Amino acid sequence: MGLLARRNLFHDKVRFAVTLTGIVFALVLIIIQFGLFLGFTTTTSNNIDHSQADLWIVFHGVGYFDTGRSFSERKLYQVLSTPGVERAEKYMQSFGRWKRPDGRMENIQVIGFHPGSGLGEPWNIVQGSIANLRQEDSVLVDELYREKLGVQQIGDQVEIGDHRARVVGFTRGIRSFTTSPFVYTRFKNSLDYTNPTSREDATGYLLVKAKSGVSPKELQARLQARLRDVDVYTTAQFSWKTRFYWMFTTGAGLAVLTAALMGLVVGVAVVAQTIYAATMDHVREYGTLKAMGATNRYLYRVLIEQAVLSAVLGYGLAMIVAHFIVAGSAKGGAVILMPWSMSAGMLVLAVVMCIAAALVSINKVTKIDPAMVFRG
């Protein structure tokens, strides 16, 4: 049975190549779409996920990152005096205008935090250090945006909101999902860069670290009961709310998921067509097998074996292609992520897709009349 499945599959090499192309095309399309989706969602909550904080305190009603509304830093002292709090820091995110050395303007997102606090700091620093941010008017940017921001090396000077700024380091792989790159600086600088008229005692967020042994959930409830006009989220909750907002409220995620679904549909259609064509080519053989006493179940197993073989081979090729695409995306503007769980899921999807595609052929084989073997 296995031999027949293999031989029938590999016999017509052109058709087999078409089948594999269809599977690879569908899988790569799905991987790219889901990888983009995953990359996009991860990017939207990157600053939250890497904050090292257990809790995020935001102005009441602020449901996601990027829309922080300022509130009084007096809340910080209330937080610090709450039992179970290890430390808490102010944090700011706001849009600003970056004037490149050549005079061109770019929109940026300024992230203000307290260097050395361990909360809300940038990560993956490849040049310079966070300690450099203690210097006046210093900023860290990601190397992905060197060209966009018009800076090439440490020491380059620019203006942000009419204030001088000097690049003191570069991060790697911290993307913004908008067209405005993140620029990290001291908390005080961030106010100067984005809203010089704002009160110095204002903050956009408070990042809280729970004491060892204190559960963030427990501390969340304690702080929520104590603080007014703010919402307290665990980091995971705020991350999820942010991702959900950008993915589904804006429709961006739906577009990506729809494209992935289209990939799946195209894949099933292509594979179904090729497996069906191969079945039709061998229809007399299936009739002969039936006449010889093969049950429908036996024939189904031949077809499913072909489908699974196609899926596994197609998956292998798709992974090779996807690997290059994913690697290439690391240096691009939009990251495509492919964690191992997604790779494993793709194998399952490939097998399910090919078996679904074989159902059309299974239906055909079921209807084959073995008496056909005696006709002409």
Place this chain on the structure above:
Amino acid sequence: MDRQTMIAAEGLGKIYREGTAELRALQGVDLEVRAGELTLLMGPSGSGKTTLLSILGCILRASGGKLEILGEDVGALSESQLPRIRRQRIGFVFQGFNLFPTLTAAENVALALDLRGVRGAAAQKRSEELLAEVGLSHKAHWFPADLSGGQKQRVAIARALAGDPPILLADEPTAALDSTSGRTVIELLQRLARVDGRAVVTVTHDPRVLPAGDRIIHLEDGRILREERNVLAGPSQTSLFTEVPSPGAGTSHRLAI
């Protein structure tokens, strides 16, 4: 039922319906096929030979009448039980060989064994034995496309013997063969009947086959017109067919070849 009767048909009929139109392909066929005999089904096109062979092979269900295969009432079996009867009791040889082009001769035979649950080394050994039985040991690893028509048909016969069936049904097995190959194939079928004791039924138009047959059943318009017996049945190339008396008909004698 006689101990040597492999197939017993009584009043077999087959009606094909398409819309309101009806075609009576077979009507009132009574037939017994015995072990050790090569039975030839002859008749003009549309006489019902293939329909009868399909019904005897449990591939097609009769519209009426009764059919017993080795004493088992086939009409009483469900559709899902028929493949078992075909696997265990019947071997098929087709006019167009119906070999699997992507498999070698040995693999074609092994596939038929696989259907019966025989796999691996046992299947390889048995397929070699069967190919040896039809004189094709040296072609075991050849693909059908590289074999002559006669060799293909012999592979098909080896495949039909995979389940060691007591009944062998062949549909015009020599039609696509030259005289030498045709003679080899028919001698093989004759041996399988007379030496191995199988019941072999062959639909044929080929007059070269006649001397090898033990009986000839003549069909016309879906009925058995007459039946003849070869009184010189044996390895010789001559035969004397004697018409078997049937109810309401006289007896006659005819020298076939």
